[in-house]
Amino acid sequence: MNRVRMVGVLACVALAGYAATIIVRDPTLHPSIVGMLIWFAGALLLHDLVLFPLYTAADRVIGLLPATRVPLVNHVRVPLLGAALTLLVYLPGIVRQGEPVVLGASGLDQGPYLVRWLWLVLAMTGVSALVWVVRVTRRSAADG
Amino acid sequence: MVTERLGRARAALASVAMRIRWRSPIRGPWLTSVFGLVLLCALPVVIVTGLLDWVAYGPGAIPADVGALHLPRLDWPTRPAWLFRLTQGLHVGLGIVLVPVVLAKLWSVIPKLFARPDRNLLKLAERATLVLLVGGILFEIVTGLLNIQYDYVFGFSFYAAHYAGAWVFIAGFVLHVALKLPTMVRSLRSRSLRTELRTPPARTRPEPPDEGGLVAPEPDPPTTSRRGALALVGGGAVLLAGLTVGQTLDGPLRATALLLPRGRTAPGDFPVNRTFVASGISPDAVGTGWRLDLGAVRLTRDELAALPQHTADLPIACVEGWSTQQTWSGVRLRDLAALAGVADPTGATVRSVEEGPFARAALTAGQVLDPDSLLALRVNGSDLTRDHGYPARVIVPALPGVHCTKWVAAIGFSR
Numbered sequence: 001m002n003r004v005r006m007v008g009v010l011a012c013v014a015l016a017g018y019a020a021t022i023i024v025r026d027p028t029l030h031p032s033i034v035g036m037l038i039w040f041a042g043a044l045l046l047h048d049l050v051l052f053p054l055y056t057a058a059d060r061v062i063g064l065l066p067a068t069r070v071p072l073v074n075h076v077r078v079p080l081l082g083a084a085l086t087l088l089v090y091l092p093g094i095v096r097q098g099e100p101v102v103l104g105a106s107g108l109d110q111g112p113y114l115v116r117w118l119w120l121v122l123a124m125t126g127v128s129a130l131v132w133v134v135r136v137t138r139r140s141a142a143d144g
Numbered sequence: 145m146v147t148e149r150l151g152r153a154r155a156a157l158a159s160v161a162m163r164i165r166w167r168s169p170i171r172g173p174w175l176t177s178v179f180g181l182v183l184l185c186a187l188p189v190v191i192v193t194g195l196l197d198w199v200a201y202g203p204g205a206i207p208a209d210v211g212a213l214h215l216p217r218l219d220w221p222t223r224p225a226w227l228f229r230l231t232q233g234l235h236v237g238l239g240i241v242l243v244p245v246v247l248a249k250l251w252s253v254i255p256k257l258f259a260r261p262d263r264n265l266l267k268l269a270e271r272a273t274l275v276l277l278v279g280g281i282l283f284e285i286v287t288g289l290l291n292i293q294y295d296y297v298f299g300f301s302f303y304a305a306h307y308a309g310a311w312v313f314i315a316g317f318v319l320h321v322a323l324k325l326p327t328m329v330r331s332l333r334s335r336s337l338r339t340e341l342r343t344p345p346a347r348t349r350p351e352p353p354d355e356g357g358l359v360a361p362e363p364d365p366p367t368t369s370r371r372g373a374l375a376l377v378g379g380g381a382v383l384l385a386g387l388t389v390g391q392t393l394d395g396p397l398r399a400t401a402l403l404l405p406r407g408r409t410a411p412g413d414f415p416v417n418r419t420f421v422a423s424g425i426s427p428d429a430v431g432t433g434w435r436l437d438l439g440a441v442r443l444t445r446d447e448l449a450a451l452p453q454h455t456a457d458l459p460i461a462c463v464e465g466w467s468t469q470q471t472w473s474g475v476r477l478r479d480l481a482a483l484a485g486v487a488d489p490t491g492a493t494v495r496s497v498e499e500g501p502f503a504r505a506a507l508t509a510g511q512v513l514d515p516d517s518l519l520a521l522r523v524n525g526s527d528l529t530r531d532h533g534y535p536a537r538v539i540v541p542a543l544p545g546v547h548c549t550k551w552v553a554a555i556g557f558s559r
Contacts, residue, residue: 002266005323009269012319016276019311022210023304029207032300039298040309043282044275047250048257063367073367078376085380086387089243089289090403098295104422105294106415107531108408116402 055084069139075132079124086117166255169363170370172351173331174340176358178374179249180328184321186242191317193235194310197463200228200544203506206303213311222514225541229461229469232544233392236465239288240388244380246281248373252358259357270323277320280313292464293405327356345369391466398468406466413529414460414468417545420530423498427530430497430551434535436519437554438484445535449521451475451483456516462545472539474520477512477555486557489513493558494538497551505547511540512557519552 023029023036058080065072092098093113102110192215198205200220221227262268284306291302298305334351348366351359368376390401394414401407409415435442454476461467481489492512496503511517517540521528528534533550540548 005270006266008319008322009266009273012273012276012315015315015318016312018211019213019308019315022207022213022308022311025209025211026207026304029301029304032305035298035300036305036308039286039300039305040279040283040312043286044279047278047282048254052251052254063364071367074372078379081376081380082383085244085247085383086403089240089384090293090387092290092293092295092297093403093405097297098290098293101294101296102405104419105417106405106408107410107419107421108405110405112408113403120402 068136070132070135072132075128079121079128082124083121086120090117164255164258165362166360167364168360169350169366170348170368170373171252171255172359173327173354173356174335174351175370175373176249176252177328177331178337179245179252179377180324181332182245183242183249184328186238186245187317190235190239190242191310191314193231193238194306196231197235197544198307200231200542201547202508204504204547206301207307210307219508219510220542222511222517222541222543225516226459226461227542228544229392229459229467229542232461232463233465233467236288236292237385237388237392239285241381241385243285243289243384244377246285248377250278255357255360270319273316273319275316276312277316280309280316283309284313294464340370340374343369343371345372388465394468404466406464413531414470415466416531417462417464418498418550420551423551425497425551430530430535434497436536436552438480439554439556440485441483443483445521448475448519448536452479453521454515454518456518456539456541458516458518458539458541460539460545460548467545471524472518472520473522473525474518474536474539476515477507477517477519477538477540478515480519480555481512481557484555484557486559489557489559491558493556494547494549494552495554495556496549497553502546503549505538505549507538507540507543507547511543514541516541519555 023033059077062073062076062080065076087094090113093102093110094117096110096114099110102108195215198210199215199218202220262271287298287302287306287309290297291306296302345366345368348369350363353359353361386400387402388404390398391404391406393400398409399407406415435444436448452475453473455471455473457469457471459467459469477492478489481487481492489512490509492507494505494507507517518538519536520533520539521536523532528537533552536552537550538548538552
């Protein structure tokens with residue numbers, strides 16, 4: 001069994017190494033190798049050592065919210081996660097990065113995205129708050 | 145000296161690991177396996193559609209030399225006409241939708257990152273391959289997301305990096321599935337999904353302690369149920385789907401892609417992937433002096449317009465995942481081949497007035513001979529605008545948008 005697993009690990013490393021030769025075999029890509037490695041390792045480290053601690057810390061802060069009859073935690077968590085996720089995925093438009101290329105490709109600028117994202121965050125926050133109020137009201141009514 | 149340093153590093157890691165108290169009461173092999181199952185089903189679709197994109201590009205694909213790491217080369221078909229619209233739309237769309245699932249999966253196994261390194265060499269080696277798996281998927285997500293938003297901040301060839309990165313990820317992914325599949329199946333069977341979907345936070349209990357150390361020994365009281373966690377991740381996926389699908393739709397729904405470059409179009413227009421200004425073509429080059437060079441003959445635009453015209457509803461679909469269907473009119477490529485004296489062409493090379501990496505495209509015999517393959521002069525009943533390729537552009541069913549050459553200068557049909 002261990003032998004099979006060892007073969008699996010070696011095959012995996014061999015395939016990844018062979019994949020790297022796609023870059024190595026093309027001399028025009030050689031100046032990019034360091035950059036690619038930095039982005040590969042950077043993506044990993046940024047997730048594990050920046051993003052994860054950051055969202056964990058944020059969640060701990062949310063845990064400090066005052067206790068209410070209908071807990072606030074998830075009503076803060078959900079819009080916050082929605083905001084973070086959309087910011088992460090659609091970041092270039094929101095922070096207007098790469099605008100000359102976007103303009104050349106599409107003929108359109110990146111002007112509206114930040115405001116649209118803020119409206120989206122506001123909408124998610126509003127809906128979440130509204131649901132909380134409804135839940136509080138229903139709980140109060142049920143308690144008489 | 146080295147062993148001493150290694151020992152110190154290990155001790156430091158172990159002390160960090162000991163100081164972390166994992167708090168989530170829902171983290172455990174069952175939850176991890178649910179995320180794992182979703183990714184196991186969906187990621188192969190993203191992988192295959194991505195590799196198909198390379199095949200669809202044909203001989204001009206970038207990177208050119210990929211050794212044996214490609215799907216079987218085939219003449220990309222012209223039918224169904226929406227084929228590339230579907231494969232590339234799926235690749236980009238599903239890739240985006242899976243972002244929250246990937247992040248949730250990583251959250252669910254993060255205690256393992258800080259776990260004490262094993263003394264068993266094989267286990268250490270298996271753990272090291274997770275760099276390929278996790279680094280690979282994150283690299284693919286980051287480069288892919290930046291590319292579809294035209295943000296080339298990384299400064300290297302997207303195509304080469306994304307393609308090689310994909311195979312690095314595939315290597316890690318296949319090994320991970322092979323090693324973990326039994327654990328996933330066992331964990332999924334340990335709890336009933338139906339019961340979990342009925343369990344509120346108040347009745348949520350941690351999973352029993354597991355070998356892998358995912359279950360927290362001293363968890364906090366639950367603030368959400370497993371049902372809640374699944375709904376949160378699923379909700380994130382649905383949110384991204386809702387904000388992305390618009391870039392493949394026509395009509396008012398396109399605007400629902402609120403935050404993507406392809407959610408916007410100039411009024412009454414449809415998207416382009418290169419404006420006339422950005423092409424750097426001088427207006428004179430596509431003015432009255434323009435001729436289409438077919439080798440044996442050279443035609444003015446009026447002469448082209450006097451030839452039999454054909455109209456077809458065809459999509460333009462781009463590598464960035466966006467697509468749009470329009471009504472194109474022009475001369476059939478096979479009629480032009482006959483005019484050039486090549487009755488039975490084995491392919492064609494199309495050259496643009498523009499210069500640059502995408503100013504030349506090779507077409508297969510099937511792509512030349514399809515009855516809907518056109519050198520289009522008009523779209524939606526009007527002459528092409530300069531942004532859409534005036535005086536004439538190629539449009540071929542199921543051909544990647546980048547090969548539907550605009551501002552065509554010459555077509556060489558091969559015998």
